[in-house]
Amino acid sequence: MSRRTLRLVGTISGQLGLLAGAIFIMAPALYMLSASFMTSSEIFSTQVKFLPASLNWENYVEVFARFNFLRYLSNSVLVTGAVVILNLVFSPMVGYSLAKFNYPGKNVLLLFILATVMVPFTAILIPLFLIIRNFGWVNTYQGLIMPFAMSAFGVFLMRQFMLGVPDDYIDAGRIDGASEGRIYFQIVLPLIQPALITLAIVVFVANWDEFLWMLVVTTGDALRTLPVGLAKFREQYTTRYELMMAGSVIAAAPVVLLFLAVQRRFLQGMAGLSGLK
Amino acid sequence: MTANFASRQATNQPKQPRNNGLFGNTLEARKKRFGLLFAVPAFLFFGAFYVYPLFQTFYVSFFSWGLLDEPSFLGITNYTRLFADKEFLNAIWVSFFYAFGVVIPIWGVALGLALIFNQAFAGRQAYLTTYYIPAVISLTVWSLIWLLMYNPTFGLFTVVIRWFGITGVRILDDPATAMLGMIILSIWKGTPVYMLIFIAGLRAIPGDYYEAAQIDGARAWQRLLFITLPLLRPVFLYVMVISIIEAFKVFTPMYLLTNGGPGSATRVLSMFIFQNGFQYLKMGYASAASVIFLLILLLLAVFQFRLLRFQQSD
Numbered sequence: 001m002s003r004r005t006l007r008l009v010g011t012i013s014g015q016l017g018l019l020a021g022a023i024f025i026m027a028p029a030l031y032m033l034s035a036s037f038m039t040s041s042e043i044f045s046t047q048v049k050f051l052p053a054s055l056n057w058e059n060y061v062e063v064f065a066r067f068n069f070l071r072y073l074s075n076s077v078l079v080t081g082a083v084v085i086l087n088l089v090f091s092p093m094v095g096y097s098l099a100k101f102n103y104p105g106k107n108v109l110l111l112f113i114l115a116t117v118m119v120p121f122t123a124i125l126i127p128l129f130l131i132i133r134n135f136g137w138v139n140t141y142q143g144l145i146m147p148f149a150m151s152a153f154g155v156f157l158m159r160q161f162m163l164g165v166p167d168d169y170i171d172a173g174r175i176d177g178a179s180e181g182r183i184y185f186q187i188v189l190p191l192i193q194p195a196l197i198t199l200a201i202v203v204f205v206a207n208w209d210e211f212l213w214m215l216v217v218t219t220g221d222a223l224r225t226l227p228v229g230l231a232k233f234r235e236q237y238t239t240r241y242e243l244m245m246a247g248s249v250i251a252a253a254p255v256v257l258l259f260l261a262v263q264r265r266f267l268q269g270m271a272g273l274s275g276l277k
Numbered sequence: 278m279t280a281n282f283a284s285r286q287a288t289n290q291p292k293q294p295r296n297n298g299l300f301g302n303t304l305e306a307r308k309k310r311f312g313l314l315f316a317v318p319a320f321l322f323f324g325a326f327y328v329y330p331l332f333q334t335f336y337v338s339f340f341s342w343g344l345l346d347e348p349s350f351l352g353i354t355n356y357t358r359l360f361a362d363k364e365f366l367n368a369i370w371v372s373f374f375y376a377f378g379v380v381i382p383i384w385g386v387a388l389g390l391a392l393i394f395n396q397a398f399a400g401r402q403a404y405l406t407t408y409y410i411p412a413v414i415s416l417t418v419w420s421l422i423w424l425l426m427y428n429p430t431f432g433l434f435t436v437v438i439r440w441f442g443i444t445g446v447r448i449l450d451d452p453a454t455a456m457l458g459m460i461i462l463s464i465w466k467g468t469p470v471y472m473l474i475f476i477a478g479l480r481a482i483p484g485d486y487y488e489a490a491q492i493d494g495a496r497a498w499q500r501l502l503f504i505t506l507p508l509l510r511p512v513f514l515y516v517m518v519i520s521i522i523e524a525f526k527v528f529t530p531m532y533l534l535t536n537g538g539p540g541s542a543t544r545v546l547s548m549f550i551f552q553n554g555f556q557y558l559k560m561g562y563a564s565a566a567s568v569i570f571l572l573i574l575l576l577l578a579v580f581q582f583r584l585l586r587f588q589q590s591d
Binding site for chain 1: 309315328331393398399416525563568571
């Protein structure tokens with residue numbers, strides 16, 4: 001009896017601790033959401049308010065009315081979407097090649113791809129900008145998209161999953177006389193479909209967030225993505241916190257909603273891939 | 278398709294086609310050609326956007342170049358200037374301070390949370406999802422939230438620490454505390470990813486070990502100390518290497534919250550390179566700083582791998 005009581009106390013205190021932790025961790029995000037509905041005077045009041053007196057949608061209207069926010073949003077969707085598609089096309093190809101084939105230069109390629117994980121983006125920022133400038137791609141969509149068409153992480157992730165595809169399946173296709181291309185599209189790709197979804201989500205989340213490159217390569221308002229748009233916003237209206245927070249909610253919402261929609265698969269995929277060596 | 282790929286093949290051909298077996302109509306040769314064909318995008322992409330820029334960084338670092346004028350050769354002058362530049366030495370120091378200020382707490386908290394989430398309890402998935410949310414909020418948004426949080430009169434952070442009797446804090450305006458502000462928001466955002474990696478590592482440990490230990494009468498803390506932690510060592514190395522590199526890359530919060538200030542208190546290496554390259558248009562100088570930046574990361578990685586190998590052999 002007392003043992004059972006003890007366990008119950010343990011469970012309850014554990015749950016309370018986890019709940020407190022959740023509130024603590026979520027506090028900044030909830031604060032953003034709350035402040036995005038406040039009036040300016042509510043934010044600035046010395047009597048600190050945690051919740052707005054009423055849901056003040058005005059801020060959201062003003063963000064869209066006063067800024068090119070719709071433009072930033074559609075640019076973000078377009079650029080991130082293109083990057084995700086390019087990654088979905090190329091990373092599995094290269095991953096398959098690295099996992100299942102032998103050819104001269106393969107180990108060098110694998111080594112380079114692994115090494116690029118170590119290279120901080122800032123360290124190649126200047127020459128990358130010079131290359132894009134030589135291509136005439138400054139302030140163009142290509143310029144925003146192409147440097148992220150592949151990632152070392154994505155290729156490596158695909159390689160890991162491709163290693164798990166049984167050779168027998170591929171050889172069976174060969175014996176049946178299927179071309180290598182057909183084997184890839186009709187046998188291999190369907191097998192790694194769950195990994196492709198993980199890849200798409202990881203690439204989406206990472207590129208929705210890309211800031212430094214977008215800052216460097218966009219020269220005008222027309223091509224700015226949400227992160228750069230928000231940064232410019234912050235420079236112009238240093239004290240309009242309520243608008244800044246409304247804009248932040250709009251920028252954060254797509255990723256958070258996507259995450260909540262696929263959280264189980266996403267968390268398992270992330271856990272799975274980092275478990276691989 | 279086939280013709281196209283044969284012509285690409287010809288350009289990629291090494292000098293002695295005798296032994297590599299790329300030609301002919303054998304299965305092996307066809308497989309080699311196909312593998313190489315599928316790797317072509319990677320050769321092009323990583324060549325153009327990583328390998329070439331790396332060499333270019335090194336090359337430009339020996340020149341004085343304002344982007345709009347002609348580059349003029351300087352030899353190693355950029356490097357000698359860098360090491361006499363107090364701003365640069367400060368940037369190195371500040372980057373180290375930030376990186377280790379962020380990663381050490383993250384390792385501890387992430388591992389602790391992973392050990393908790395490795396148990397079964399009611400609502401586990403819901404808690405895990407909630408705890409992960411800071412990681413999916415973009416860093417720009419996260420930084421702006423903390424700009425408001427840190428506001429010295431009405432920010433939530435300032436208000437909460439006031440409850441604990443800490444008053445008069447202007448965390449971002451004071452050179453002594455500005456970096457602490459950056460570190461707090463970065464720990465908050467960075468922990469969930471590493472928590473997830475540790476969870477994966479814990480899950481990979483075979484349950485047999487724990488059963489055997491239990492039969493031998495090992496207590497919970499003994500199982501943690503003698504089974505879990507030693508077997509987690511490779512995962513820990515992975516987390517160490519990746520988290521330190523990530524921390525050295527930091528740019529966004531400094532750009533948005535302090536622009537490297539007050540003074541130079543938060544001018545990390547990325548910020549230094551960005552400002553010299555794109556605001557003062559000193560391409561050569563910024564490139565030289567990039568080379569040193571790379572060398573620092575390389576040395577850190579080598580050091581960490583050595584550390585692990587040393588531990589494994591003892």
